Amino acid sequence: MIGTHSAKMFNARLKQPGVRASIVGDVPLHLVCSKTVDQRQRFFSMPSNAVQIKEERDRLLIPDETMVGGVELPDLTDGRVKQLLVPLHQWRVHDDYLTLTPLPSAGVLHELWHRLYDLKLPYRKWAIQPTPAAWANHGDPLSVQRGAVRMLRRGVADVKGGSQWRGNFVCLRARVEGMNISSGMVAVGFPAVTGLGGLVHAVERQVDQELEFAFGMKNCQWQSVKRTTNTRVTGKKVAVTPGYTTDEITANGDVVLLIRRKDGGRHTGLDKRLLALTRLCGGSLHDAEVTLHSDACPPDVAYLLDASDDMRRDALGLGDSLDAALHMYGKDGRWVMGEWSQPRNGYTLNASGYAFLEEPKERELARGGYKHAWCETVYSLVTQGAMSNAAWWSRSVNDWGVNWHEAS
Numbered sequence: 001m002i003g004t005h006s007a008k009m010f011n012a013r014l015k016q017p018g019v020r021a022s023i024v025g026d027v028p029l030h031l032v033c034s035k036t037v038d039q040r041q042r043f044f045s046m047p048s049n050a051v052q053i054k055e056e057r058d059r060l061l062i063p064d065e066t067m068v069g070g071v072e073l074p075d076l077t078d079g080r081v082k083q084l085l086v087p088l089h090q091w092r093v094h095d096d097y098l099t100l101t102p103l104p105s106a107g108v109l110h111e112l113w114h115r116l117y118d119l120k121l122p123y124r125k126w127a128i129q130p131t132p133a134a135w136a137n138h139g140d141p142l143s144v145q146r147g148a149v150r151m152l153r154r155g156v157a158d159v160k161g162g163s164q165w166r167g168n169f170v171c172l173r174a175r176v177e178g179m180n181i182s183s184g185m186v187a188v189g190f191p192a193v194t195g196l197g198g199l200v201h202a203v204e205r206q207v208d209q210e211l212e213f214a215f216g217m218k219n220c221q222w223q224s225v226k227r228t229t230n231t232r233v234t235g236k237k238v239a240v241t242p243g244y245t246t247d248e249i250t251a252n253g254d255v256v257l258l259i260r261r262k263d264g265g266r267h268t269g270l271d272k273r274l275l276a277l278t279r280l281c282g283g284s285l286h287d288a289e290v291t292l293h294s295d296a297c298p299p300d301v302a303y304l305l306d307a308s309d310d311m312r313r314d315a316l317g318l319g320d321s322l323d324a325a326l327h328m329y330g331k332d333g334r335w336v337m338g339e340w341s342q343p344r345n346g347y348t349l350n351a352s353g354y355a356f357l358e359e360p361k362e363r364e365l366a367r368g369g370y371k372h373a374w375c376e377t378v379y380s381l382v383t384q385g386a387m388s389n390a391a392w393w394s395r396s397v398n399d400w401g402v403n404w405h406e407a408s
Helices: 052-060 106-118 132-138 195-206 272-277 309-314 321-329
Strands: 084-087 097-103 124-127 148-153 169-180 211-223 228-231 238-244 250-261 282-297 302-304 334-336 337-342 348-356 374-385 393-397 401-404
Touching: 084 195, 097 250, 106 148, 106 321, 132 401, 148 348, 169 272, 195 211, 195 272, 195 348, 195 374, 195 393, 195 401, 228 374, 250 272, 272 282, 302 401, 309 321, 309 374, 309 401, 321 374, 374 401
Parallel strands: 097 374
Antiparallel strands: 084 097, 124 148, 169 250, 169 282, 211 250, 211 302, 211 393, 228 238, 302 374, 334 337, 348 374, 348 401, 393 401
């Protein structure tokens, strides 16, 4: 088919047709998504099999968009497609939930591929599909990008001097191994805010309270995770050869997760719930320590801060939302002898929410019998720094979707 979003882009094994749709509702201009980014190409070939590849690419040569067809929102056909259980306003009282299937926008990823290169900004090139013969299985734009994506890159900052911020919170400190830091394959460096928000909501369900969270890291090392794959050779012998996971980038490091009640109440029982956690954003937690604090300073690490206000103040108006984000990302940086020098900038993008591509509806295979909707991942500008009010993240439900942002 000719589509705008694809579940097969990062996993060609999924037997799920693509989606052709636009975001429903008005997304704030500081969020990066297909609604706020001018795309040089909106429609892409997303074949279900190899026979359709040439036929669909020929259809894209027709300039009249009416030849592409209208909105197409398929049913769920593969039980392996990700479905996220997302709470709405009355989740504590009426079991008010939706199941959302987030899809990458092909047009936004294609823009990022071109703009990072054209602006001569630093990026991490990551192979989703290292085998040339299999590039087309993922559809466009991945097949024309030779099986790879370009991502913003930002390591964990060395925050010095500490913070004067004080407050009441529950603190989880642990060593994490194998944590996903690819953030929707748009930026590498920190785990996705959406992933952290999902973890915190699991705790919310246990304590029946609305929670806010802050997250920080230090001593972080990126890694490529090896796996073994079976390769058939002559005769009946099977040789085991090393392979690599290519759908995420992982890291090991020391993490800090701070939790507090949204209503400012007592944190009774939260420490036990946090101590029971064994996983964080796909990684394994080790040597976890949970402590309760009252009018105290948090640990001295690099915290993930919502920088949306900085983007609205300094960059909106320089182009679309992606132009503004890349301006902030490259601010005060330059190439020196082939190395990127940027000592005082921690800006990058992070997956912070989901925008509806349709009104939620009943679907077969939907998780838990809840209404289901196809949605697109949206991204916020973030930075790093010592603990402050901007480090606290809170969830909001809007007419256009769900997102996490600086707690008010």
